[in-house]
Amino acid sequence: MKLLRDLLDKQVVDREQVKIGKVDGLVAELRPGKPPRIIAIELGSITLARRLGARPGRWMARLAVKLGGKQHGQPHRVAWHKVKDIGVDIEFDIDVRETSIFVWQDWLRDHVIGRIPGA
Amino acid sequence: MKKLMEISLGVVTSVGGFLEVGSMATAAQAGAMFGFQLIWAVVLGTICIIFLVEMSGRFAAVSHHTISDGIRERFGFNVFLWPLLAALLVNFLVLSAEIGGVAIALEFATGIGFQWWALPVALLAWLLLWKGTFGFIEKGVSILGLVTLCFVVGAVMLRPDWTAVARGAVPSLPVHDAANYWFMAVSILGASISPYLFMFYSSGAIEDRWDKSYLGANRAIAGLGMTFGGTISIGVLIVAALVLATHGVTQVDDYHQLPLMLIPIFGFWGFVLFVASLAIACFGAALEVGLQQAYLVAQGFGWNWGEDRKPRDDPGFSATYTISLLLAAIPIALGLDPLKLTIFSMALTAASLPLTVVPFLFLLNDERYVGEHRNGIISNAAVIFIIALGFVLAAVTIPLQIFGGT
Numbered sequence: 001m002k003l004l005r006d007l008l009d010k011q012v013v014d015r016e017q018v019k020i021g022k023v024d025g026l027v028a029e030l031r032p033g034k035p036p037r038i039i040a041i042e043l044g045s046i047t048l049a050r051r052l053g054a055r056p057g058r059w060m061a062r063l064a065v066k067l068g069g070k071q072h073g074q075p076h077r078v079a080w081h082k083v084k085d086i087g088v089d090i091e092f093d094i095d096v097r098e099t100s101i102f103v104w105q106d107w108l109r110d111h112v113i114g115r116i117p118g119a
Numbered sequence: 120m121k122k123l124m125e126i127s128l129g130v131v132t133s134v135g136g137f138l139e140v141g142s143m144a145t146a147a148q149a150g151a152m153f154g155f156q157l158i159w160a161v162v163l164g165t166i167c168i169i170f171l172v173e174m175s176g177r178f179a180a181v182s183h184h185t186i187s188d189g190i191r192e193r194f195g196f197n198v199f200l201w202p203l204l205a206a207l208l209v210n211f212l213v214l215s216a217e218i219g220g221v222a223i224a225l226e227f228a229t230g231i232g233f234q235w236w237a238l239p240v241a242l243l244a245w246l247l248l249w250k251g252t253f254g255f256i257e258k259g260v261s262i263l264g265l266v267t268l269c270f271v272v273g274a275v276m277l278r279p280d281w282t283a284v285a286r287g288a289v290p291s292l293p294v295h296d297a298a299n300y301w302f303m304a305v306s307i308l309g310a311s312i313s314p315y316l317f318m319f320y321s322s323g324a325i326e327d328r329w330d331k332s333y334l335g336a337n338r339a340i341a342g343l344g345m346t347f348g349g350t351i352s353i354g355v356l357i358v359a360a361l362v363l364a365t366h367g368v369t370q371v372d373d374y375h376q377l378p379l380m381l382i383p384i385f386g387f388w389g390f391v392l393f394v395a396s397l398a399i400a401c402f403g404a405a406l407e408v409g410l411q412q413a414y415l416v417a418q419g420f421g422w423n424w425g426e427d428r429k430p431r432d433d434p435g436f437s438a439t440y441t442i443s444l445l446l447a448a449i450p451i452a453l454g455l456d457p458l459k460l461t462i463f464s465m466a467l468t469a470a471s472l473p474l475t476v477v478p479f480l481f482l483l484n485d486e487r488y489v490g491e492h493r494n495g496i497i498s499n500a501a502v503i504f505i506i507a508l509g510f511v512l513a514a515v516t517i518p519l520q521i522f523g524g525t
Contacts, residue, residue: 022421108434119430
């Protein structure tokens with residue numbers, strides 16, 4: 001399996017098949033004398049901005065802290081051992097509601113979308 | 120029987136997607152200024168969009184990915200960013216032009232200036248996206264869109280010289296206003312080969328849960344639907360050539376000249392038909408482009424999406440079309456001339472084509488996505504031709520805009 005080709009930028013779903021993002025980044029562990037091993041995937045705007053360069057990454061992290069508080073200064077990580085199935089989407093054995101990945105969507109629902117009639 | 124129903128629905132839907140303010144305005148301008156001479160551009164644009172729509176549907180049916188998903192996954196985020204930004208910008212202009220088209224139709228109908236209609240039109244479109252389902256929008260747009268057939272009926276009733284029409288289907292060099300001629304050709308191609316159309320189609324295929332058993336239906340819908348749409352555009356062009364030019368209108372630079380088109384044929388009802396066609400075709404397109412903006416962003420970043428879900432279930436998706444419609448209404452509400460905006464955005468669409476069409480060459484030849492259903496030699500030749508055409512259009516659009524733009 002070629003990691004960058006087959007994993008990066010694929011759709012990620014949780015165990016309820018909720019689309020929670022794309023594989024925006026991969027976290028690998030370097031082991032002396034052995035091939036590196038994937039230990040987690042990263043999702044979110046900070047990881048995406050880092051792919052454009054170190055500076056956009058720092059800007060995005062600063063913006064995230066400003067908007068969401070200190071706990072949002074780091075990208076979201078999902079441990080690789082939670083992976084359940086790799087098909088059209090990659091399914092992880094997690095529930096997005098127990099993570100902070102959708103905090104902004106929840107905010108949007110509670111403060112804006114949910115207040116409009118008919119939502 | 121069920122498949123036959125789906126094919127006919129699909130064909131009618133594609134007409135709804137194909138015929139919008141861009142194809143109507145560019146066909147009318149071309150007809151008024153150059154007679155039948157630019158029919159070839161409509162024919163060429165229609166053939167190109169048939170190929171792209173077929174590929175888009177095939178890609179979605181076999182790989183269960185939309186085109187946006189495919190571009191992001193195959194090329195990575197840093198590459199995806201460029202077609203994403205280009206499509207968002209072009210769609211914004213097109214959406215604005217469509218809202219302008221409906222607003223002008225309402226101005227004709229009521230006498231109240233078009234800028235007052237921009238926000239109500241955007242609000243109505245938003246309400247349909249907010250409350251409606253994909254099937255409802257698809258069927259509503261398509262059935263009402265059949266009114267645009269009045270242009271084909273009108274063209275036939277005018278008894279055009281069919282050999283001259285056929286001669287127009289073959290490209291020829293202009294005898295006057297060369298820069299204008301080529302600018303019109305570029306705008307017609309931009310209006311026919313719309314990225315929102317072929318990208319929207321793959322999202323529609325996923326929303327309608329297509330699989331490999333739909334490949335035949337897909338081919339029929341792409342071929343018949345786009346041909347049907349192209350025929351109506353040619354109808355507009357013929358009517359414009361025979362009616363506008365004979366009434367001394369050789370340059371459509373003011374949209375108030377347009378309703379004249381059908382009056383000599385149908386009398387007062389011609390006015391009603393024109394207003395209804397313009398309003399419905401543009402409104403349908405506004406719904407599709409608004410939805411496409413949300414599809415594009417949600418698919419690009421991996422959020423939940425789907426027109427059949429409640430807005431509160433995917434806040435990011437519904438917020439995107441809400442903001443898109445609102446922003447697109449602003450230029451029209453401020454009084455920007457919808458006809459000028461339309462022609463400008465069609466030319467810019469043409470210029471953006473390389474960014475959205477080049478990925479097709481890779482995605483449709485990648486066995487990991489389309490397996491044995493990858494492109495044959497004819498489809499590949501067509502994509503390469505469209506890419507080459509796209510690069511030429513991108514290179515010539517800006518100079519032509521300066522020298523030939525109206």
